[in-house]
Amino acid sequence: MKLLLINPNTTQAMTDAIAVAARAVATPGTEIVAVQPSFGPVSIESHYDEAFAAAGVAEQVRLAAAWRPDAVVIACFGDPGLEAAREATEAPVLGIAEAAFHAAGMLATGFSVVTTLTRTCIMAERLLQRYGADQHCRGVHGTDIPVLDLEGCGVETLQQIEEAARDALARDRSGAIVLGCAGMAPLCATLSHRLGVPVIDGVAVAVKFAEALVGLGLRTSKHGDYAPPLPKPFVGWASGLRW
Amino acid sequence: MKLLLINPNTTQAMTDAIAVAARAVATPGTEIVAVQPSFGPVSIESHYDEAFAAAGVAEQVRLAAAWRPDAVVIACFGDPGLEAAREATEAPVLGIAEAAFHAAGMLATGFSVVTTLTRTCIMAERLLQRYGADQHCRGVHGTDIPVLDLEGCGVETLQQIEEAARDALARDRSGAIVLGCAGMAPLCATLSHRLGVPVIDGVAVAVKFAEALVGLGLRTSKHGDYAPPLPKPFVGWASGLRW
Amino acid sequence: MKLLLINPNTTQAMTDAIAVAARAVATPGTEIVAVQPSFGPVSIESHYDEAFAAAGVAEQVRLAAAWRPDAVVIACFGDPGLEAAREATEAPVLGIAEAAFHAAGMLATGFSVVTTLTRTCIMAERLLQRYGADQHCRGVHGTDIPVLDLEGCGVETLQQIEEAARDALARDRSGAIVLGCAGMAPLCATLSHRLGVPVIDGVAVAVKFAEALVGLGLRTSKHGDYAPPLPKPFVGWASGLRW
Amino acid sequence: MKLLLINPNTTQAMTDAIAVAARAVATPGTEIVAVQPSFGPVSIESHYDEAFAAAGVAEQVRLAAAWRPDAVVIACFGDPGLEAAREATEAPVLGIAEAAFHAAGMLATGFSVVTTLTRTCIMAERLLQRYGADQHCRGVHGTDIPVLDLEGCGVETLQQIEEAARDALARDRSGAIVLGCAGMAPLCATLSHRLGVPVIDGVAVAVKFAEALVGLGLRTSKHGDYAPPLPKPFVGWASGLRW
Amino acid sequence: MKLLLINPNTTQAMTDAIAVAARAVATPGTEIVAVQPSFGPVSIESHYDEAFAAAGVAEQVRLAAAWRPDAVVIACFGDPGLEAAREATEAPVLGIAEAAFHAAGMLATGFSVVTTLTRTCIMAERLLQRYGADQHCRGVHGTDIPVLDLEGCGVETLQQIEEAARDALARDRSGAIVLGCAGMAPLCATLSHRLGVPVIDGVAVAVKFAEALVGLGLRTSKHGDYAPPLPKPFVGWASGLRW
Amino acid sequence: MKLLLINPNTTQAMTDAIAVAARAVATPGTEIVAVQPSFGPVSIESHYDEAFAAAGVAEQVRLAAAWRPDAVVIACFGDPGLEAAREATEAPVLGIAEAAFHAAGMLATGFSVVTTLTRTCIMAERLLQRYGADQHCRGVHGTDIPVLDLEGCGVETLQQIEEAARDALARDRSGAIVLGCAGMAPLCATLSHRLGVPVIDGVAVAVKFAEALVGLGLRTSKHGDYAPPLPKPFVGWASGLRW
Known part of the structure; x- marks a missing residue:
């Protein structure tokens, strides 16, 4: 399985460190793809930082639609963008x-x-x-x-x-x-x-629980509140992220 | 007083309509400055839409720091970016x-x-x-x-x-x-x-309550959880919005 | 607009002081009519005191029916008689x-x-x-x-x-x-x-919020729980306060 | 033991009926003293009615201080004046x-x-x-x-x-x-x-639970929130009810 | 009335002491039958102890079906087996x-x-x-x-x-x-x-409240969640306790 | 790893069926040891049934101390005996x-x-x-x-x-x-x-989550509320289950 691990801040060293931690606990068959948003703060220590990070998580889940990850983990303790991510994929999404x-x-x-x-x-x-x-x-x-x-x-x-x-x-x-x-x-x-x-x-628990859910064939419900976002125009830098 | 009225979606006609509604109830001395994010969805009907809208609200409050609004109203029923906005200004911020x-x-x-x-x-x-x-x-x-x-x-x-x-x-x-x-x-x-x-x-209630709080000289607490965001690098399109 | 400001205790000096505080924040067009019950304790520092004060608030709202205040503020931190007052008037009623x-x-x-x-x-x-x-x-x-x-x-x-x-x-x-x-x-x-x-x-916030609600034409709901009290006999000193 | 049974409305027939119901379940040694306020509505069907009833309960508990009831029951389903009554006596007070x-x-x-x-x-x-x-x-x-x-x-x-x-x-x-x-x-x-x-x-349960508490020698706590009301002037018709 | 007083642990001296305390407050007409489970821990100081004690309470209520107690009191502060007991009898059951x-x-x-x-x-x-x-x-x-x-x-x-x-x-x-x-x-x-x-x-309160409920003819509801257990085979040492 | 799967009722066919379901989702390295209590009801459909089942779960966890399972799953939707089991082992214990x-x-x-x-x-x-x-x-x-x-x-x-x-x-x-x-x-x-x-x-989720926790080396806390039961005498049929 391929697990999309999103570090919601923009510090590459932290993305790397989190990926190391995730890989250390992952099952051999689990490939960890660690990413970070293309924009936003280098760390998340306020609601202001988090507002950008949540959009960054949405961006990364949207971009990953191309390769259909089997699971998604959001690796920031505020779980930014968790609900957005759940709409934007059928894979299980876990906040740490x-x-x-x-x-x-x-x-x-x-x-x-x-x-x-x-x-x-x-x-x-x-x-x-x-x-x-x-x-x-x-x-x-x-x-x-x-x-x-x-x-x-x-x-x-x-x-x-x-x-x-x-x-x-x-x-x-x-x-x-x-x-x-x-x-x-x-x-x-x-x-x-x-x-x-x-x-x-x-981080460790989310990776293992994600593996567990994937192992059971469980996916995010597309019935109701987590249905895919409606297709509609997005403007500005986000125009490429429309549904 | 100057009231920053943020329509978190990117439909100009809606921004205008909300501004009309706000001006209809505002006190003569209240100037309504209606804005919308430079990016994001044309309407907010999912968590995914909202993730971008919240960042858009943060953007607009940040940009308004230049002219120091006396109050801020976020005119979308999900109150996106409310807490981020409260950190990013000393003015009272109300969600509708x-x-x-x-x-x-x-x-x-x-x-x-x-x-x-x-x-x-x-x-x-x-x-x-x-x-x-x-x-x-x-x-x-x-x-x-x-x-x-x-x-x-x-x-x-x-x-x-x-x-x-x-x-x-x-x-x-x-x-x-x-x-x-x-x-x-x-x-x-x-x-x-x-x-x-x-x-x-x-929208109407938020404008009037904002006037009420401003009339009393009450401002968002900068002691504790709503203290200004810490200054730190932001990358990508958001780099100009760093604190 | 005319705002009925009720001090639920019976200390005239306190009624006056609260009225001063209220007038200091009121909009020029707001006339503050400050009253106190005709009976009850000189201060409210127990449930026992409060039981009389709540009846006193009901008395004052009932008596004010003659001149139909536009809003009512109950100026004691226990909000005594708040619900009774909401039934007894169509004006918005705020507890401090x-x-x-x-x-x-x-x-x-x-x-x-x-x-x-x-x-x-x-x-x-x-x-x-x-x-x-x-x-x-x-x-x-x-x-x-x-x-x-x-x-x-x-x-x-x-x-x-x-x-x-x-x-x-x-x-x-x-x-x-x-x-x-x-x-x-x-x-x-x-x-x-x-x-x-x-x-x-x-006190200050209640006055301003009351002005806000009146400014929007909002009134206490008469549909359901805050419908006017049913007309029925009252006995003893309260007989004049029947509906 | 003497149990003060307060009907908070002013309908004598209802006071009598409730007293009958109470006596039907009371232990032989329990004397039921049924009273009603000297003022207020003939029935309690709104918050407005209840505001007077609560003061009426306070009045009756206060007047009963002369003969020190062993327990008090407030026989209206809104439990009006319950907390006031608990301050005003050492006896256990039960709302129905x-x-x-x-x-x-x-x-x-x-x-x-x-x-x-x-x-x-x-x-x-x-x-x-x-x-x-x-x-x-x-x-x-x-x-x-x-x-x-x-x-x-x-x-x-x-x-x-x-x-x-x-x-x-x-x-x-x-x-x-x-x-x-x-x-x-x-x-x-x-x-x-x-x-x-x-x-x-x-009514029946409150009478029996009151007997139970009295039988155990349990009384309303006078330590803290239910301490006796502070002595202070009361004005108007209530002046005789001061503590 | 006959009151079944269950000490859920297996220390006879404690059963006796609790019975003394219960009898000290009971009305003359109340006969206290004090029992303890035939198995389990000598005191209840953990969830593990309690799991056995709850089964022990169920055992004792089941055995008492032979003489139909008028009320049941479970005399351990964890109220073990309370819900089981309520199913297993029509008498009111109180936890201390x-x-x-x-x-x-x-x-x-x-x-x-x-x-x-x-x-x-x-x-x-x-x-x-x-x-x-x-x-x-x-x-x-x-x-x-x-x-x-x-x-x-x-x-x-x-x-x-x-x-x-x-x-x-x-x-x-x-x-x-x-x-x-x-x-x-x-x-x-x-x-x-x-x-x-x-x-x-x-213990004292439960005994008196039990007397109160019995005095009112109130019994555990057999409509719905506390209906008698369905008859079915039980195996092992518990086979005699089947319904 | 060895996972103790407890069916809290005493129907062998059901124990077998649950074991099949558990094995179907378990990782190859996970050995499922399926057991049922030596006593109690053949199905759990009331609080009465459950009281025995909880003791049965405690019995089975206690007996398994001999071979130290790596994880425990309690396979009845009421999660009977969950807390008792957590005290009685250092392995993670999951209720379904x-x-x-x-x-x-x-x-x-x-x-x-x-x-x-x-x-x-x-x-x-x-x-x-x-x-x-x-x-x-x-x-x-x-x-x-x-x-x-x-x-x-x-x-x-x-x-x-x-x-x-x-x-x-x-x-x-x-x-x-x-x-x-x-x-x-x-x-x-x-x-x-x-x-x-x-x-x-x-059942499936509990097995996978148990594997996840074991994979992370996480064990039930022995600090505080889930510390091992205190050693003390047990009497009757349970005497062999003392700590």
């Missing part, structure tokens, strides 16, 4: 926040999210509500580490995340940690080892 | 769905939404939850009238909407109707007259 | 808590309420749930300042409220403050200036 | 809606409410939310029988209520019926017999 | 958590639960949601006292519970305490006296 | 309802459940709430087909389920169907083909 929340709920009665900037906590909180996971999440915690600092993450940054996680486990009475940024994927194993609880990286 | 829901809740214990395509009901339902208005809304009803058919809306289309509204009032035990599309703004007075209940057009 | 919560939700992703006695927090919490604003409110904080101490509020009281607000912003990760008592209206500008975030006084 | 909802939840996984005027359904719905019973209630159904028509309820009225109940059981997939008006108390046994499901009259 | 939550909600606007092991808090939280009491409960607090240590509870253990309760009242702004274990029943009076707030023992 | 709900939420904005007896709808509704999937499920529909009639399901039964599903899609405005019984697993492909929407069989 959605996948991580569901996995966490299967492994612990309550979990905590450790994320980057505090100002992005609101995005995670909105998604928790959207996915019905708010009752299983006992806290969302910002570390105020900028997303791009996660690249080549040093000892100190790791330490900071570990401390935030320990704190969260104790204060929230949680049994698992969800990593609130695709850029934290490479830290997952280390943190899991140190903390002694399930540490959940959404 | 948000404004309409709150107004309806002040005038009736329960209301019904009458909208265009059935497939967009899910968007209204999500917004109702986001704004906490789900407990006041007793039903969202699609008419399957395409958005652009509302332009120069004939007798038949009006009839169809009226019937859907009557039906909703009876079935939902509702006391008011919320019009679920900016393109329905011109029908508001007629429908209100015929139905004998409050019929709420979000 | 309802108006403040909705305004706050338009300006910040989360807000905190700072109120008077801790025992009244439960009233605000109930209203937050009723209006669907509980998900936007991140905390309700009592200062244990008695309502009537707000009159001629000295430096110390102001200081105490400011501190409670600062505390709330930090602890709740909030972006705005809602003042939880009509008697705090005169402090709004000062607090806003000192705190650097939107500080929302419900 | 609250008691009926909880009893129904112990006897069936889902129940339906059959009430009088359709316009009062909203009151029951609000109470269901307040008490957390909304998830157990599968429908609130108005019969549009006026409250006072229940007095000396003829064969036809009974038939109408029975049909509404049968309809509700089938449509709502419910296992029990809650009677939505104190005036329906005398019909409870007949309906239960005919319908073959638990039919719950809040 | 359900009864305690409802009683607490009648006596205070908010309450706190003090329970045994912290790991069991999740069970109470689930029940609060199930019964709609989550909005009235302001905190669930583990003391990490093992259930069987409550037997012959010494001064120290009592002290520890008292401290946890005081803490909860202050931190949660609560007005009442719910004891989160049937084994705490004997401490109820002492704690109530020391804390000065209602302290609610579910 | 939980897995199906999450999968459905990834493929459609709203889904409907088609199940067996109407009286079991309440169990699905409770699980939807427990897993936060209630907002994605638009209806639970009973067909009143007994569970064991699904075995060797004839044309007529299939027809009946198909009709119920079509009905649900239309009435609920749903985009996917969740099969509400493990016994329906063999019908999944046919129904999916006929209905043209995703039809989700929880």
Whole structure:
């Protein structure tokens, strides 16, 4: 199967790192095609950044129609463009926040999210509500580490995340940690080892859940709300992306 | 005061019609500056359309930074790009769905939404939850009238909407109707007259609520989640929109 | 337009102070008619006080039927008698808590309420749930300042409220403050200036939102739950208030 | 024990009928003291009516302070003045809606409410939310029988209520019926017999639950939100009711 | 009336202690028949323990079919087997958590639960949601006292519970305490006296509420979800318990 | 990997059929060990049945401790004993309802459940709430087909389920169907083909999601609520199952 892995920001190094993380967990038969939008911010740390990233995700799913991916994973914790992508393909589409929340709920009665900037906590909180996971999440915690600092993450940054996680486990009475940024994927194993609880990286879970759904022949419903977008004119730079 | 009125789709005739509706209710001192994105779909009838529209709203708010509008209204019932816009300006920003829901809740214990395509009901339902208005809304009803058919809306289309509204009032035990599309703004007075209940057009309410907030000197909070986006590189066609 | 401003308690000085605050924000064409019930407690700091105040609001709306106000504002943070008033008039009726919560939700992703006695927090919490604003409110904080101490509020009281607000912003990760008592209206500008975030006084917002709704010709729905009360005998002191 | 049974409307015949229903289920040692407010509407069928009724309940609890009842029951399905009453006495205070909802939840996984005027359904719905019973209630159904028509309820009225109940059981997939008006108390046994499901009259349940709480020595908490009202001047006809 | 009191664990001393507590509050005419399952754990402190206890409750209700109890009380704070028991008898069945939550909600606007092991808090939280009491409960607090240590509870253990309760009242702004274990029943009076707030023992409340329902002739609904189990083969040790 | 597949009822033919369905979707490396409790009902169609089944699941997980399965799937739509099983093993444990709900939420904005007896709808509704999937499920529909009639399901039964599903899609405005019984697993492909929407069989999804979690090295959290049960005596037939 071919899995379209979209990094919604425009930092090539991050796309590469996420692809490495995805390939590390993928089944041999799964080919990971990692892309990023042709436009937009180098990292996603605000609603403003996210508005561009969501359009970028839509762009990439639209462009991939040419080769019909079997599954799509959106590798940013805000799950930008998730619903647009589901309309734009018959393949199953997974957001890494959605996948991580569901996995966490299967492994612990309550979990905590450790994320980057505090100002992005609101995005995670909105998604928790959207996915019905708010009752299983006992806290969302910002570390105020900028997303791009996660690249080549040093000892100190790791330490900071570990401390935030320990704190969260104790204060929230949680049994698992969800990593609130695709850029934290490479830290997952280390943190899991140190903390002694399930540490959940959404990229990995989304890839495996996508494989699972594809393995069952399940596809995005085209009946109703996720039917293909109606064909209509698009103008400006987006004119090539019309349906 | 200068009010930036954004039509998130790219149909000039619709931008003009919405501007007319907005000016009809604005206070003499309010100057309405009506714009539309430089790109994207001619109407918004799916999540896919909306992903581009949200980026288009962000674009327009960003461009308006040059002249510092006193208020911003987003004139599409999905409130696309609302949160991005709130980060990108200190002016109050209102979505027409948000404004309409709150107004309806002040005038009736329960209301019904009458909208265009059935497939967009899910968007209204999500917004109702986001704004906490789900407990006041007793039903969202699609008419399957395409958005652009509302332009120069004939007798038949009006009839169809009226019937859907009557039906909703009876079935939902509702006391008011919320019009679920900016393109329905011109029908508001007629429908209100015929139905004998409050019929709420979000464009009109958003303009008046925006005037109200501006009149009080209230502005979007820059403390926390709506702080200005962090300055960072944007690439591709969006490079000019970086913060 | 004529706006009936009801102070639900029976302290004339407070009625006057609220009227001053309301007139300060009203449009020139808006005439504020400030009244208070002919009976009941001098301040509202318990459910017991509120039971009388709600009846007092009903009394005042009933008496105003003679001159048909264009809008009604109930100026106590518990919104006493709000639903009764909506039945008893065709004019839009706004409670200051309802108006403040909705305004706050338009300006910040989360807000905190700072109120008077801790025992009244439960009233605000109930209203937050009723209006669907509980998900936007991140905390309700009592200062244990008695309502009537707000009159001629000295430096110390102001200081105490400011501190409670600062505390709330930090602890709740909030972006705005809602003042939880009509008697705090005169402090709004000062607090806003000192705190650097939107500080929302419900009296001011309710007056402006009422003007907005009247400006749009919107009136309380008489279809269904807010239909006029059925005519029937009333006995005792209330006999003159029958419908 | 002495139980203060308050009929919140001012129809003596209804007070008497409710007292009969209460005495029929009370334990021999329970003395029922049935009262009604000295003012207000002869029946409660709107929020307007209810505003006066709630003050009337507060009046009666206040006046009863002289003889210290052991328990208080408020016999109107809107539970008017419930919280005020809880502040105004140390005795347990039960509303008949609250008691009926909880009893129904112990006897069936889902129940339906059959009430009088359709316009009062909203009151029951609000109470269901307040008490957390909304998830157990599968429908609130108005019969549009006026409250006072229940007095000396003829064969036809009974038939109408029975049909509404049968309809509700089938449509709502419910296992029990809650009677939505104190005036329906005398019909409870007949309906239960005919319908073959638990039919719950809040008056009866509230009396028995009140006896239960008194039997355990449990009293309304005076710590926090239900502490006695603060002593303060009351003006007008209410001046004698100050604390 | 004959009340079947089921201690879901298999510690005879605890069955006896709970029976003593139940008899202490029961009306003279109420005969308490206290039983325990023929199998399972000596105390219930995990979901694993509870799975056996729930089957044990089903066993005991099934065996009691021979003598047709008038009411059933399940005396473990997790209310194990509650729904099974309701199917297996026409008598009203009460869980002590359900009864305690409802009683607490009648006596205070908010309450706190003090329970045994912290790991069991999740069970109470689930029940609060199930019964709609989550909005009235302001905190669930583990003391990490093992259930069987409550037997012959010494001064120290009592002290520890008292401290946890005081803490909860202050931190949660609560007005009442719910004891989160049937084994705490004997401490109820002492704690109530020391804390000065209602302290609610579910065993006592469940017994009294059961008497109340029986007194009204109310029985578990056999229409719908609680209809008797369908007759079918059971195998293994459970073969005698088939319907 | 070794996957323990537990059929919670005691019908060997059903255990075999479920095992076939599970093996049909499992990865070659996955060995399915299918078991059933040594006691209890031959099908699970009531809470009473379920109480025994949950204990049966606990028994089987306990017995499997000897060979340490890598994952556990509970193949009954009520997810009986799920939490007990999670305590009793470090392997990930999936319930088929939980897995199906999450999968459905990834493929459609709203889904409907088609199940067996109407009286079991309440169990699905409770699980939807427990897993936060209630907002994605638009209806639970009973067909009143007994569970064991699904075995060797004839044309007529299939027809009946198909009709119920079509009905649900239309009435609920749903985009996917969740099969509400493990016994329906063999019908999944046919129904999916006929209905043209995703039809989700929880057995298949749970097996694949279990493989996914095992593939990532994720295990049930032993920190907090799912820590191993405390060692303590068990009596009666269960004495061998103590920890």
